[in-house]
Amino acid sequence: xxxxSELSNDERMEITGAQHAAAYSQQELQDFMVRYQAADPDAAxxxxxxxxxxxxxxxxxxxSTRNEAEDLLQEAWLRIHKARHTYRPGxxxxxxxxxxxxxxxxxxxxxxxxxxxxxxxxxxxxxxxTSEPAGSQLPDFEVLMSYLPDNQREVVTLLKVEGLxxxxxxxxxxxxxxxxxxxxxxxxxxxxxxxTQEQAAGNTASGESA
Amino acid sequence: MNCxxxxxxxxxxxxxxxxxxxxxxxxxxxxxxQALVAALNQGAPLPSVPGEPVPAIEDRLLHNLxxxxxxxxxxxFFAAFLLIFVVLMxxxxxxxxxxxxxxxxxMRRIMICASLGASAxxxxxxxxxxxxxxxxxxxxxxxxxxxxxxxLTLMLAALFEVGHSGHFIxxxxxxxxxxxxxxxxxxxxxxxxxxxxxMLSPRVTGVICGALAGLxxxxxxxxHCSNFDLRHILVWHxxxxxxGALAGLxxxxxxxxxxxxxxx
Numbered sequence: 001x002x003x004x005s006e007l008s009n010d011e012r013m014e015i016t017g018a019q020h021a022a023a024y025s026q027q028e029l030q031d032f033m034v035r036y037q038a039a040d041p042d043a044a045x046x047x048x049x050x051x052x053x054x055x056x057x058x059x060x061x062x063x064s065t066r067n068e069a070e071d072l073l074q075e076a077w078l079r080i081h082k083a084r085h086t087y088r089p090g091x092x093x094x095x096x097x098x099x100x101x102x103x104x105x106x107x108x109x110x111x112x113x114x115x116x117x118x119x120x121x122x123x124x125x126x127x128x129x130t131s132e133p134a135g136s137q138l139p140d141f142e143v144l145m146s147y148l149p150d151n152q153r154e155v156v157t158l159l160k161v162e163g164l165x166x167x168x169x170x171x172x173x174x175x176x177x178x179x180x181x182x183x184x185x186x187x188x189x190x191x192x193x194x195x196t197q198e199q200a201a202g203n204t205a206s207g208e209s210a
Numbered sequence: 211m212n213c214x215x216x217x218x219x220x221x222x223x224x225x226x227x228x229x230x231x232x233x234x235x236x237x238x239x240x241x242x243x244q245a246l247v248a249a250l251n252q253g254a255p256l257p258s259v260p261g262e263p264v265p266a267i268e269d270r271l272l273h274n275l276x277x278x279x280x281x282x283x284x285x286x287f288f289a290a291f292l293l294i295f296v297v298l299m300x301x302x303x304x305x306x307x308x309x310x311x312x313x314x315x316x317m318r319r320i321m322i323c324a325s326l327g328a329s330a331x332x333x334x335x336x337x338x339x340x341x342x343x344x345x346x347x348x349x350x351x352x353x354x355x356x357x358x359x360x361x362l363t364l365m366l367a368a369l370f371e372v373g374h375s376g377h378f379i380x381x382x383x384x385x386x387x388x389x390x391x392x393x394x395x396x397x398x399x400x401x402x403x404x405x406x407x408x409m410l411s412p413r414v415t416g417v418i419c420g421a422l423a424g425l426x427x428x429x430x431x432x433x434h435c436s437n438f439d440l441r442h443i444l445v446w447h448x449x450x451x452x453x454g455a456l457a458g459l460x461x462x463x464x465x466x467x468x469x470x471x472x473x474x
Binding site: 038041044045048074079081082083084089091092095096097098099103156167176179185188189191195196 | 220251270271284342345349408414
């Protein structure tokens with residue numbers, strides 16, 4: 001197994017979600033940020049290449065097209081670049097980064113809402129999948145998240161997909177740890193209800209087909 | 211251990227085996243929790259970022275890349291905000307006179323100083339956190355100004371009683387007008403410092419900044435004005451702080467709108 005520091009940047013791009021935080025340790029990310037502040041292009045490149053996939057997934061969770069997500073990703077990196085002097089060496093990098101990206105996402109969402117109020121949709125976008133894929137007993141993660149309100153979905157996504165801790169999620173969402181715990185608790189309660197209903201519906205369907 | 215208890219552990223569970231012993235045993239016997247843990251841990255796949263954006267981002271960011279010096283420590287800004295608060299308050303008191311201070315008993319003096327000082331410190335702390343994205347919060351920044359004013363209202367209500375002042379508006383307006391001039395320069399100075407950071411939410415920052423600036427006016431009036439009618443204090447003294455917060459909200463909202471239009 002490769003150690004994180006032995007991976008090339010291209011290899012790092014292939015690393016999947018839950019592993020991405022492990023690809024670079026907190027310390028390595030902090031070192032890269034400090035070098036980025038000192039105008040080291042290699043450090044900046046490494047950060048962009050390594051963190052873009054996770055940021056892209058985070059930003060694309062509320063948009064309907066890939067182009068929009070790409071635009072948001074570019075905007076997020078521009079804002080990160082402009083705000084790079086506000087990163088304090090020694091502080092965790094991911095909460096700082098996601099806090100900026102979160103505002104880009106919120107701004108993008110509000111912008112789309114404004115445009116949607118004024119415009120009539122010119123084309124029908126493909127609908128998101130609303131049922132689980134064939135052969136799977138569990139609903140798709142994305143489908144499951146669609147049952148939650150925005151603030152709860154955001155917390156669960158940051159915790160379970162981006163792999164941040166409660167403390168880090170609180171930093172990203174500019175709230176307290178207690179508030180994050182409460183949102184996660186409510187989300188789990190709701191998801192448990194949804195899963196129970198899905199299981200009941202599945203049992204009924206299989207009973208009828210039998 | 212029941213389903214509800216488990217919720218508080220789920221945020222860090224990567225699978226049944228990673229849960230504490232009691233929780234793991236519960237999940238193995240509870241189908242609802244099994245489904246939930248499995249559903250949450252499937253996660254979402256990391257999408258491949260198409261070829262175009264990443265090189266384009268690199269080009270834009272790395273072109274003419276210059277060093278960006280990290281901001282000084284947070285305590286530096288915290289001290290700066292409090293220094294501005296204290297200096298402007300002292301100037302105000304020196305200018306208007308400390309007529310109320312002479313008439314207040316020791317208990318009232320301590321309670322007023324402590325409550326105003328604590329509110330100012332919390333608002334200054336929150337303002338510093340607004341400059342640095344991803345900062346730790348001990349209180350929700352959006353709720354803090356509201357909480358501070360509710361706390362001050364309760365504190366003043368406990369210290370003063372409703373009296374019979376002759377003309378509520380005629381006596382009150384001069385106080386309000388005397389307090390505002392100290393809030394305005396404070397707000398400008400705060401903003402000059404704040405703009406060095408990255409204000410992600412200008413609206414919330416505006417409210418906090420306005421509230422802290424307004425609190426300078428409140429502090430000056432509490433030491434200056436010897437009208438101890440509770441209604442007068444709440445409306446015309448504390449009103450300076452509320453007006454500051456509302457002005458900050460309005461300016462912050464305009465700022466947020468401008469930022470959004472610029473990035474559109």
